[in-house]
Amino acid sequence: MRILEVKNLKKIYKTRFGGNQVEALSNISFSIDHGEYVAIMGESGSGKTTLLNMMASLDKPTEGSILLNGTTYADIREDQLSSFRRDHLGFVFQDFNLLDNFNIKDNILLPLVLSGRPRNEMKEKLLPLVQILGIEKLLKKYPYEISGGQKQRAAAARALITSPSLILADEPTGALDSRSSDELLKLFSDINREGQTIVMVTHSVRAAGCASRVLFIKDGSIFSEVSKQSTNEDITPKIFNVLSAMSGGGNSHE
Secondary structure, three states, X not given: OEEEEEEEEEEEEEOOOOOOEXXXXXXXXXXXXXXXXXXXXXXXXXXXXXXXXXXXXXXXXXXXXXXXXXXXXHHOOHHHHXXXXXXXXXXXXXXXXXXXXXXXXXXXXXXXXXXXXOHHHHHHHHHHHHHHHOOXXXXXXXXXXXXXXXXXXXXXHHHHOOOOOEEEEEOOOOOOOHHHHHHXXXXXXXXXXXXXXXXXXXXXXXXXXXXXXXXXXXXXXXXXXXXXXXXXXXXHHHHHHHHHHHHHOOOOOO
8 A cells, every 4th residue: 555655746945036047857757655764765855755745745846746545735734734744744853852850751742732631542553553662761861861872762663653654764764883883774674564654864885775665766756666575675786886877877777
């Protein structure tokens, strides 16, 4: 079942006084099915962060459309966008975005609190999730009292607590050491195997290699993509080949 559809997406930014125009995205189209794990790669300035912001409904395209579960973002009223994001999208950021004056439990539960969910539902959702993520002993601690890897697990729990249609991860391993990065990537693979759809923007070949499909963005357009033919396939060599073609100005044949 198709979850996300991106159709002919174009984004043009104008300079402050309306002079020069910068085309951040140019006619991008792709779709993502339920249960897919997709990575998006590209150099800084390639447009991948702009694309992520569009998928997150945080920015609007100049042309084109995005549909999540058949709902077109452009059809959602401005005053309903926040609740739409909260109910259907989960976010994992490079810098965690945890609130230091909230303990880990309250940080995780925040989306449910903002949605007005009953307390018994919060408890039912919280305990199994934190046990799976291995952070059940950290619930009374504050973000400044735990490690980066533990913060990212808490951020993942906050993203998952609403059972979102789609997890959007922006450089989720960027602030982590290699051990914490490996633990987070294993976590993402585990929750993906349980059926969670994930889209991850990353510079890391190691992180992208954990995905089932990788989209490569260059100069605001899709340059290429590679996919795993089997669950255990190592697509790292394919990723390096495409990145080499991108940096050398060549054409990909993947």
